[in-house]
Amino acid sequence: MNEQHVFEGTDNAYGTSLSEQMKWLHEHALLRHPEVHRIAIALYDARHELLKTYVNSSDVQHPMSLYQKPLAASSSLTELATRHSTRVISDLASLPEPHAEHTRWLLEHGYRSSFTVPLFQSGVLFGFVFFDSRAPGAFDGALSLDLQIYVQLCRMSVLNVINLSHAVEGMVKVARGLAHLRDIETGRHLDRMSSYSRLIARGVSDHFGFGDEFIEHVYLFSPLHDIGKVGIADSILLKPGKLTDEEREIMKGHVDLGVQLVDEVMQDAGLGSTEYVSVMRNVVRCHHEFMDGSGYPRGLSGEALPVEGRIVTIADIFDALTTERPYKKPWSNEDALAELHRMRDAGKLDPRCVAALEDSGDEVRAIQQKFGLNA
Template identity: 45%
Template sequence: MFDHQDIFAALNGKLPLPEKIECVHGLLKDRFSFVDRIAVAIYEGKTDLLRTFVHSGEDTPLSLYSAKFSNSASLQEILKVGRPRVINDLDVFGNAPATHTRSIAAHQYKSSYTMPMHLNGDFFGFLFFNSFQKNVFDESALHYLDVIGHLLSLLVIHEMSSTRSLVASVKTATSMAHQRDFETGSHLDRMSNYARLIASEVANKYSLDDELVEYIFLFSPLHDIGKIGIPDSILLKPGKLTEEEFETMKAHTLKGGEIIDTMLSNLGLDDLPHAGILRNIALHHHEAVNGSGYHGLTEEEIPIEAKIVAVADVFDALTSSRPYKEAWSNDRAFEMLQSMAGSKFDSDCVAALIKRREEVEAIQRQFNEDRLG
């Protein structure tokens, strides 16, 4: 009665998404040995960026890569036609200028099957099956890959939807609790995109993959959720805080950790992937590498995600107008960060942000404050 073994039973467990992708790929290769790679790219409409997210296998032609979706005519055609795309000879893209196309060719992939992912009718990203062989994606294989593709899409969408639901819930709660003109949506958009730039730049040194960089980006806007629990008399005080008031303000990091745990429990997201990144950002984004921060953590004790958010948040605060200050120029803000690199801020994170100055300025243009914030 119980002799049958469900080959996908592992997907019911608590495996991280990359391991689930690897599991499905392994089972798929038992039937279609020519499928050499599975990869997922996710789309963010606000910035029109298509970004690498997870993949199977050790070797990947693309890592920590993003590109404007509007610049990829071949991928846009998939959405226009409304069907997946089969290319059984990738040599047809031999002279294509796009970085991702050249990279696929350089790794000797010869054919591909690309499926768009949708959530409630909205475009979510792409799922790619690649092979080192030509002319292998025939109708018999595609019929099976359609089923596997939709299964993988559901796995990705389920994980990302849970994360985005949490982020949206926290943002809503924060907005309802405190209508602050100095924490606008544009501020959060800018600093989270700065955080992603920094994370991708230091990724190799700190062993951050595409998935971790994405979660740092998603969670960074929630760094100050603990301020919900700080009285407005302190939070909105225009002058310098007293020593006692500052101690109360410092408590927002601990309150943030408590709020995160409560919301994860209430939303049934206790097993949310990488929830530790979210906690670390909320708890430790005011630490300093020399130990002079809120709770005295030093260089090695501070998680890299907290170091990244600290630089991103302070840079945007410096270069933004506030009721009590004018916006600094980028040059002045960079100079200040450099002067405190290695003491207050992580040197690698400061150098990473400055190195990506052109992209920083593009973010500032895209998410510029209007008079209403």
């Protein structure tokens, strides 16, 4: 199997989820390197300085998931990122104790050696790829060099997802300019609401059967929820007073404008059929829908409303309530949660999503303090 064949095959796999792409890559790696029993990618979130499990393919029934830790807590990974270097561990069991949680998990599941590579875009760290084997010393020879093609394929697959949101943002910036975007949504609002969205997604992951991939895509794409506002006239968008009924209807049009914008960018990129594009579209399409069908623009209700839409709606409402606006003072977290309870009891919000946010009180306050609010 030559490298050209691998790249062409990967192109054919791009219509699937990233998890399925990772499985496909692993299967092809095993044909030449049967000692590679696990490939996993962790994302680095620079905003929170966290390293987070993302996608993997392995020979275990229950892979490591929903795990995160500060990158600074791992001196070895920090050094790899700083030096742009790789790491081979010939025998995980020989590492000094106490073992880190990730190392303990590997040993408990029978893995003995590992090869780790940091992933960069334009010199900026965005994650790590880990290759693990049940054989000690598996990566001591030429194998680490042979795996470089799979490192690059992993890098390309992840960047395809990360660059989706950048492509949409870039198109808007060219069309209307940075100053206007700042008026639409402040950066700190987007940081907070995307972080709340991730908290909620993690909190409901067991119930809905979500993995790390879905959670990170909600986090990555939630800042694009109001992207369609770029097509709304400034006289309406920036109006300090109350909108007229006619202006309100025009403002509601930002949802369909946003979906159109996403579809155009994705069509140009040839990525319209991927699962992560569906998450992006649903975030934009459904962030003003309610569970009882009273939202807009389509009046979706119940199970017809995608979970990512329910999540982003709650995160956006919560941040709007707890921040100062020209027409109101900021609400306390307690009062904002009481309003979410009222909307939940009225059938508008998903009860599990509301509970997931409420159960993350300490993390909510940490997000607020980090991104400009004193809760």
